[in-house]
Amino acid sequence: MEKAQDKILSEVTSGEYKYGFYSDIEMERIPKGLSEDVVRIISSKKNEPDWLLEFRLKAYRHWLTMKMPKWPNLKIPPIDYNEIIFYAAPKQRKTLNSLDDIDPELKKTFDKLGIPLEEQKHLSGVAVDAVIDSVSVKTTFKETLAEMGIIFCSFSDAVKEYPDLVRRYMGSVVPYTDNFFASLNSAVFSDGSFCYIPKGVRCPMELSTYFRINSANTGQFERTLLIADEESYVSYLEGCTAPSRDENQLHAAIVEIIAEKSAEVKYSTVQNWYPGNKDGLGGVFNFVTKRGLCKGENSKISWTQIETGSAITWKYPSCILRGDNSTGEFYSVAVTNNHQQADTGTKMIHIGKNTKSTIVSKGISAGKGQNSYRGLVKVLRNATNARNYSQCDSLLLGDKCGAHTFPYLEVDNQTAIVEHEATTSKIGEDQIFYCNQRGISTEDAIGLIVNGYAREVINKLPMEFAVEAQKLLQISLEGSIG
Amino acid sequence: MNGKSETTEKYLKLYHDNIDKISDNSAPYLNSFREEAFGRFSELGIPTKKDEAYKYTNLSLFFDHDYASYFIPDAADFEKAEEFRCDISDMDTHGIVLLNGFYPTINEKLRQLPSGVWIGSLNAAAKKFPEIIEKHYGKYAHTDTDGLVHLNTAMASDGIFVYVPEGVILSKPVQVVNLVQAEVDSFSQHRNLIIVEKRAEFSIIICDHTLSPKKFLTNAVTEIFVGEDAHFDIIRVQNEHNAACKITHTFIHQERNSVASSNNMTLHGGLIRNSTYHYLGGEGAESHSFGLFLADKWQHVDNFVNVDHAFPHCTSNQLFKGVLDDMSTGTFNGRIYVRPDAQGTLAYQKNNNILLTDDAKMDTKPQLEIYADDVKCSHGATVGQLDGDALFYLQSRGINKREARLMLMFGFAHEVIQNIKIEPLRDRMDNLVMQRLRGELSRCASCMVKCG
Numbered sequence: 064m065e066k067a068q069d070k071i072l073s074e075v076t077s078g079e080y081k082y083g084f085y086s087d088i089e090m091e092r093i094p095k096g097l098s099e100d101v102v103r104i105i106s107s108k109k110n111e112p113d114w115l116l117e118f119r120l121k122a123y124r125h126w127l128t129m130k131m132p133k134w135p136n137l138k139i140p141p142i143d144y145n146e147i148i149f150y151a152a153p154k155q156r157k158t159l160n161s162l163d164d165i166d167p168e169l170k171k172t173f174d175k176l177g178i179p180l181e182e183q184k185h186l187s188g189v190a191v192d193a194v195i196d197s198v199s200v201k202t203t204f205k206e207t208l209a210e211m212g213i214i215f216c217s218f219s220d221a222v223k224e225y226p227d228l229v230r231r232y233m234g235s236v237v238p239y240t241d242n243f244f245a246s247l248n249s250a251v252f253s254d255g256s257f258c259y260i261p262k263g264v265r266c267p268m269e270l271s272t273y274f275r276i277n278s279a280n281t282g283q284f285e286r287t288l289l290i291a292d293e294e295s296y297v298s299y300l301e302g303c304t305a306p307s308r309d310e311n312q313l314h315a316a317i318v319e320i321i322a323e324k325s326a327e328v329k330y331s332t333v334q335n336w337y338p339g340n341k342d343g344l345g346g347v348f349n350f351v352t353k354r355g356l357c358k359g360e361n362s363k364i365s366w367t368q369i370e371t372g373s374a375i376t377w378k379y380p381s382c383i384l385r386g387d388n389s390t391g392e393f394y395s396v397a398v399t400n401n402h403q404q405a406d407t408g409t410k411m412i413h414i415g416k417n418t419k420s421t422i423v424s425k426g427i428s429a430g431k432g433q434n435s436y437r438g439l440v441k442v443l444r445n446a447t448n449a450r451n452y453s454q455c456d457s458l459l460l461g462d463k464c465g466a467h468t469f470p471y472l473e474v475d476n477q478t479a480i481v482e483h484e485a486t487t488s489k490i491g492e493d494q495i496f497y498c499n500q501r502g503i504s505t506e507d508a509i510g511l512i513v514n515g516y517a518r519e520v521i522n523k524l525p526m527e528f529a530v531e532a533q534k535l536l537q538i539s540l541e542g543s544i545g
Numbered sequence: 546m547n548g549k550s551e552t553t554e555k556y557l558k559l560y561h562d563n564i565d566k567i568s569d570n571s572a573p574y575l576n577s578f579r580e581e582a583f584g585r586f587s588e589l590g591i592p593t594k595k596d597e598a599y600k601y602t603n604l605s606l607f608f609d610h611d612y613a614s615y616f617i618p619d620a621a622d623f624e625k626a627e628e629f630r631c632d633i634s635d636m637d638t639h640g641i642v643l644l645n646g647f648y649p650t651i652n653e654k655l656r657q658l659p660s661g662v663w664i665g666s667l668n669a670a671a672k673k674f675p676e677i678i679e680k681h682y683g684k685y686a687h688t689d690t691d692g693l694v695h696l697n698t699a700m701a702s703d704g705i706f707v708y709v710p711e712g713v714i715l716s717k718p719v720q721v722v723n724l725v726q727a728e729v730d731s732f733s734q735h736r737n738l739i740i741v742e743k744r745a746e747f748s749i750i751i752c753d754h755t756l757s758p759k760k761f762l763t764n765a766v767t768e769i770f771v772g773e774d775a776h777f778d779i780i781r782v783q784n785e786h787n788a789a790c791k792i793t794h795t796f797i798h799q800e801r802n803s804v805a806s807s808n809n810m811t812l813h814g815g816l817i818r819n820s821t822y823h824y825l826g827g828e829g830a831e832s833h834s835f836g837l838f839l840a841d842k843w844q845h846v847d848n849f850v851n852v853d854h855a856f857p858h859c860t861s862n863q864l865f866k867g868v869l870d871d872m873s874t875g876t877f878n879g880r881i882y883v884r885p886d887a888q889g890t891l892a893y894q895k896n897n898n899i900l901l902t903d904d905a906k907m908d909t910k911p912q913l914e915i916y917a918d919d920v921k922c923s924h925g926a927t928v929g930q931l932d933g934d935a936l937f938y939l940q941s942r943g944i945n946k947r948e949a950r951l952m953l954m955f956g957f958a959h960e961v962i963q964n965i966k967i968e969p970l971r972d973r974m975d976n977l978v979m980q981r982l983r984g985e986l987s988r989c990a991s992c993m994v995k996c997g
Contacts, residue, residue, distance in 0.1 A: 136914075466913070467915060471909075473908045474909075477900040477930060479929065489919050
């Protein structure tokens with residue numbers, strides 16, 4: 064029995080990465096390395112206004128004064144910033160009026176990934192912004208959205224067409240001085256998505272950005288800015304993949320969300336960057352700063368993430384609950400298998416009155432994976448009646464993996480109620496036995512148990528994503544139950 | 546830590562100025578640790594808020610101050626210590642008094658209890674029982690990050706020594722009354738060593754008191770060895786005035802199938818930091834760590850617990866509670882660490898806190914670090930107020946709100962107190978906590994200092 068389980072465990076954990084192919088697209092790259100000149104080159108390539116160049120330079124100069132933080136529970140090999148290409152873009156993207164103009168190789172890439180770039184074929188209606196390496200290549204459904212006044216475009220287009228909005232909001236949630244990787248991103252970000260939902264508009268479809276790292280030795284630094292004006296609603300999806308390579312690749316993104324009065328933003332991520340091979344060679348370093356500001360009263364920001372990819376994941380999607388009665392939510396499933404490491408969690412900063420936050424984090428460790436939850440719940444002095452509930456569970460599938468929990472609770476108001484609970488345990492042998500006894504194979508039983516365990520989080524995803532997430536979980540854990 | 550702070554420099558100087566005096570007065574084996582420990586201290590320095598383990602505790606308030614320190618005990622002082630009487634009259638214990646970290650000279654330095662248990666001065670024991678000391682001293686106080694433990698090893702010269710031989714069951718607990726008294730602001734450090742051999746059973750109560758209204762800083766390290774199948778309990782009762790800062794580091798090393806518990810009752814004190822390290826160093830060992838604190842005014846209480854599951858099939862349990870009033874602040878930092886081979890581990894941790902005012906603040910950091918898979922670990926932490934439903938229940942049965950609140954708070958605290966096995970002490974604690982909650986006890990019982 065033990066042996067059969069081990070075997071299935073090793074089969075499950077050795078599932079191959081499906082998206083590891085590389086597309087031969089003609090790319091424009093700048094030389095390796097980082098300097099003030101590189102920052103200027105990136106800016107000039109994108110014909111940016113002076114204020115943006117200034118912002119980048121300020122960020123770069125600040126970054127030079129910073130050191131990589133050492134506090135996470137991660138083993139990160141040293142990163143040589145002079146070996147990274149900071150800008151790579153698919154060529155010939157001058158006039159993208161119809162799909163026929165897209166490089167056929169590029170189109171093939173997206174077809175392979177199952178990303179619908181062709182609007183007519185896609186009836187369920189998800190507007191997609193596809194970002195390859197550093198540049199947004201195609202945004203679908205732009206016109207349909209425009210009718211309702213919704214702006215959904217690449218970040219570069221937004222800088223050209225809506226400079227006022229970008230200038231007003233960029234850096235307001237994640238300032239360029241925020242942390243090491245946020246400063247780096249602010250200096251060299253190449254593109255990303257921009258989204259603005261006007262007052263009172265309920266976005267009729269899911270908005271989605273699809274990120275793909277393609278070129279070798281490049282870092283991907285994109286920036287997403289999402290603004291939900293008063294009484295609006297939007298659900299936003301993000302997906303990520305990368306080719307299998309032996310060297311590590313750096314991905315340092317920033318996501319900023321602003322929710323005005325009574326606005327609601329739902330942000331879902333299925334992160335499936337290349338996790339490296341079974342021996343821990345290669346894989347993406349996913350060091351991302353994500354933060355939402357509940358600026359107005361009754362606003363709500365909800366983060367849902369399924370983290371199955373990346374060699375190292377290091378991110379804390381957070382909510383600043385500034386508006387009275389605002390709500391922050393964080394639902395996460397993080398899977399680490401083989402040599403993957405994850406240090407992820409959230410921060411909930413309660414500033415306004417009657418603010419509420421919920422944290423549900425499910426960690427699954429298999430193989431030699433190390434999975435840490437790190438979270439902060441902070442209730443400021445004036446945040447009367449703040450309420451937080453956190454639950455962080457870890458499931459261990461193997462005797463060489465680790466699961467860790469580092470919650471920080473800082474409470475400065477007597478009316479606050481803050482609760483945290485966490486459990487760590489092995490997958491239940493009695494549960495597996497129960498399934499076996501009813502004719503369900505151990506592998507299927509493990510799939511069932513893990514899915515049941517993660518259900519609370521998966522249920523928060525939009526339907527199409529939930530199906531994908533469930534499949535992903537199964538693949539990531541193929542053969543990993545002990 | 547790079548670059549030594551001014552504060553650290555001060556303690557480096559203190560060492561250089563006094564090391565000869567300290568060494569002359571203490572046993573050679575204790576001296577052999579000093580230089581290396583001092584080296585480690587100079588690297589680490591006095592902890593600041595940048596050190597993760599002291600993130601919420603600002604020691605500089607106390608460490609920046611200038612204190613007098615003395616390294617050779619003054620005989621006249623001990624007479625004062627003799628006058629002190631514990632006010633728990635019906636508690637039958639073997640008493641020892643420690644004054645400013647030294648063992649009184651007017652008694653015998655070491656005494657033997659009927660069953661062959663030795664209690665007395667560490668310094669004297671180091672001279673009389675070199676083989677025991679060499680086997681245990683400095684073996685359990687392991688820390689890579691806390692400079693204060695090294696500072697203690699470098700400079701402490703005396704403290705309590707207890708040796709419980711194999712198979713001895715001591716029915717009466719040993720009570721150590723730890724007094725601080727001086728006419729000037731003082732800094733003292735002491736070092737305790739407790740050895741409980743195989744199959745022995747032993748409990749110790751350590752009561753901390755301050756006797757004069759000066760500013761005090763105490764940095765104490767206690768090393769405890771609990772042998773195979775042995776049972777051991779340590780209970781600390783901390784009752785110091787608001788200008789006193791007490792830092793304790795307790796290292797409990799447990800062998801196979803032993804059971805040990807630690808209970809920190811913090812009733813009063815300016816700044817209190819209790820670090821308790823449980824090392825489960827043999828299969829089947831069981832450890833319990835309890836803590837209760839009641840803080841008000843500007844007091845700060847910090848409980849730091851580290852439970853290290855190094856062997857399979859061990860059990861650990863942590864329960865810490867705090868009630869914070871006025872502008873007081875509290876910290877809980879608990880960690881369960883399960884090593885790769887420690888399969889079959891059961892580990893629980895619970896931290897509950899009640900904030901009574903908007904100015905009080907609680908920071909809590911319950912942590913799990915688990916590297917084995919066959920484990921059951923859980924932790925829970927809450928910060929909040931009294932349960933509204935429970936309050937309503939009591940009120941609806943004719944109990945007035947004030948009384949109902951008191952009952953609930955008392956019940957909250959009693960959950961920790963009930964783990965004290967010594968009955969007179971348990972009743973006394975219940976009593977003191979009740980008085981404290983009623984506001985009748987703004988200073989500690991038996992305290993001659995009015996602090997405010």
